[in-house]
Amino acid sequence: MHPELLMAACHGVHTQLANLLNSDVNALVQVQHPTTEAGGGSVVVVVDDVDNPASAASTFLLQGLTPHGDSALHVAATFGDGDEYLKSAKVIYGNGGRHLLGAHNNEGNTPFHCAARAANTTVLTLLIDLARGEEATGAGGDDAAAGRMRVETLLRMQNKLGETALHGAIRAAHMPTVDALLTADPCLARVPDTGTSPLFLAVSLHHYGIARKLYARDNRLSCSGPDGKNALHAAVLRSKVLYFYFVHGVRDQHGNTPLHFAVSLESGARGLLPQYAVPVENRTGITTFLNIKEPALDLTKKMLEADPYSAFQADNNGWFPIHVAASAGRLSAVAILVTMCPGCAGLRDIDGRTFLHVAVKKRRYDIVAYACQKVSSSVLNKQDNEGNTAVHLAVEVGDWWIFACLFANKQVDLNLPNNKQHTPRELSIITIPTGLYCLVNSGILIQQALIYTNATRDICRHDGIEKDYTPVAAEDDIIISNSTQFLGLGLVLITTMAFSATFTLPGGYRADDHPNGGTPTLAGLKQFQGFMMANTLALVCSSLAVISLVFSGTPTVELSMRQQHYNISIWLSWNAIISLGIAFAIAVYIMISPIASETAIAVIVVFFSVGILHLPSIAGRFCKFSIVLCARIGILPIVRSDISKVMLLTFWPLIVIYGWQEYAWRHR
Known part of the structure; x- marks a missing residue:
């Protein structure tokens, strides 16, 4: 782009733009390519109208782009929203820039995208009026319809991310710009029908006022999101109760329903004293000083009341919402699911594990304690595909507090063998590596407790003759x-x-x-x-x-x-x-x-x-x-x-x- 044109477009100097676009094309070429005089190269200028020098200059100048691929109209739409920029946009459009309304830069953005993302509502409205005026030359009838179609075509253009100008206005969180776009095209929120819809973007960015505005303007708008998610998936992850209705039971590409997302928010447990050395597990959030209580579960309750069958819908891995809640440590979510849908307590995943198995593996003590008080003995003693009960897994994990919680419940059977015929006591023996241990080591306490209750071992010789001896x-x-x-x-x-x-x-x-x-x-x-x-x-x-x-x-x-x-x-x-x-x-x-x-x-x-x-x-x-x-x-x-x-x-x-x-x- 000619540097003089770029500066004038950036600063909104419409008089300078007008002078440039009406200049002599040969003089502009000499300024833009001074090496041509010395024979260092050649410049070929394609002119549409050789009899009109001003038109030739406009054509030459408006062919120039910034390194980012922006035209002069992109620049004018991006950098300001005052009268100067309005007049600049009119000058560019009226001097051979009509084709720039639908031009794309390197990111696929049109001037409409740029104006909306910059929250330049006045310039955006001007661009809409210019697009409408290209076809609507009469007072109504077919010309007006053609103008509306031209506006819809331009506003629904998508960039390389699959987003329209409405997405840019939502990212800018500018309600007047959103209103201007929806007034020009009331059905714009339906685009795209797959991928990230405007509603999904508004919810995911916490712009709930805009989300309610979108739904109020068009109740048939698109709710889609990436990877098969919808706006309700985003809403529950943001722990925000939205005042509009979504269709329940929609699953993403992994089989997750909105209820899976609602109960998946992690709840970190913290002891009485602050942790000065904080253990961090990859892909797991930490518990901060301010994160003391679990997020509100009003939305989870409403979802279960509206669609109780969602508690019995598994994802592609066979995990039901109660498994997800147990994995995330959401005791309140587990309590709601067990209370409102008691049957889901015994649901098993692909590996045959109940939510109690998952809670034990994830060391969720409070959920294990709740299960020992609220669920039946059949769930407490249920075995997975490998024959392991929750006690077997507690012994394998080696968590004394989890084991003690199960051990104190007399309904928990301590003598059930798994598919390898290992009882919990035998498992406590073979899972402890050879070595010297403290008296209060978790493995030692678990084995001592099982010995005191006379828990059974495997039906085999226990003198160790069949085992290899390793010097230690x-x-x-x-x-x-x-x-x-x-x-x-x-x-x-x-x-x-x-x-x-x-x-x-x-x-x-x-x-x-x-x-x-x-x-x-x-x-x-x-x-x-x-x-x-x-x-x-x-x-x-x-x-x-x-x-x-x-x-x-x-x-x-x-x-x-x-x-x-x-x-x-x-x-x-x-x-x-x-x-x-x-x-x-x-x-x-x-x-x-x-x-x-x-x-x-x-x-x-x-x-x-x-x-x-x-x-x-x-x-x-x-x-x-x-x-x-x-x-x-x-x-x-x-x-x-x-x-x-x-x-x-x-x-x-x-x-x-x-x-x-x-x-x-x-x-x-």
Whole structure:
């Protein structure tokens, strides 16, 4: 494009445009191609009317395009909407630019697309009037009809994305431009009948006012979207209740109905404490601080009320809406589906899995807990094509909380074998890799729970003769060696604090001129006896734990002894932590209670509360283990089991500390 023409069109300088389009074509050629004088090339100018120089200049200039393929009319329609640009468009059109109304640039856009996308309503209206005037020369009749057809033809032209000028106006979110286009062509929202319709685009871009306007102007408009979707698919994904009716039951190319989309919005679960290291799974959204509640499900309810059969319509993978809701973690959606359509709880996909199987595989604890309370035993024990129940999958996944939820329900059968004749207990044995594990490891807790309930194993020999033996000494050696480094650092800190507390007692020491000079000032208090015992236990347990840790980390010691001392060091470390914490609490109480007893109690409560919150993975799992066992087999078997011994060995410092405190006070 001639640079002077481009600048004038961009700035809307209609006088300069008029002068250019009425100039001498030879002068314009010399400006555009100055190399022709030196013989560096030749320029061939095709002129329609050799007797009219102005027409020749217009023809030559209007053949020029920008690198993007825009003509002068494209530029004028894009860059402004004032009187200057209106006059510029008229000058271009009236000086040989009639053919530019339907010209396409590199993206397939016409000047109508450009004006609509730029929300230049006045220029767009002018272009429509110019198109209508090309055929409608009379007052009505056939000429007026021809003008309407010309306008419809131009407005319904599609670019390379299959979009009309109405799509551009929707992208600009400009209601006056939308009104102007629909006034010129009331049926424009029906184009295209396949692909992304204007209604689908408006909903997907959250322009719901425009969407309602489109539907109000033409209730036969196209609702289509890409890949066989329709506007309702987009509406439910945007969680917006739209006030117009769509045809239910429409499926996309993957077989998804709008209800599949409505229940597919992910619901992230977040614990009490914020996550500073956020695990991210590909193609899965994260839970932010503000995303606490699930999106409203009014549209889901309305869809089920209008079309209850959609809950029983599967996609191409055999997933029903309840499977999708379980996979996405939408507890409220699952509850609505089970409540309004109880039969869908037992629906199975191509693999024979119910929504409970899907929830277990996806680790959706709240949905599994809901299913254990609301669905029948037939659903809880339903087996998939491989014969796996939800308990089998919970064991395979290795999620203790999911397993505990199923385990606590007495209707769940723990002895059903799958197609490989593996029961859940046998599966818990063969799925744990060989190695050294913590006591509260999920796999260990699952296997322990199944053992306590006397769950059955496979009908075969269990002495391991038929299995290949693989030496694992090297792996255990690496695990123990790596663990001792971090554990040793913590134990040294505990020992140092306990040793220091022994010589910096609360309250200090008596003066030398006192009859008992050099002794602790608060030695006569009852709580002081408990403090001394707690501090002593912390020092002794941490010191012995360090010694055991040295043995466990020494390569020259045989593996079995290293494992034994490693377990001893873990046990003593736990006892040292408990003792040191009690010593701190007693010391605070001794120092502050005489003058501020409320503050002393508050400090102790805060200390132990934070301590409990700091160990949810240990204390929480162990408490859950005890609770689900009580629910399954009762309290007496638990009391008689090794759990009582574990509890005694874990919290014996409490008995010793407060027992000694009472004994020393009574026999002083």
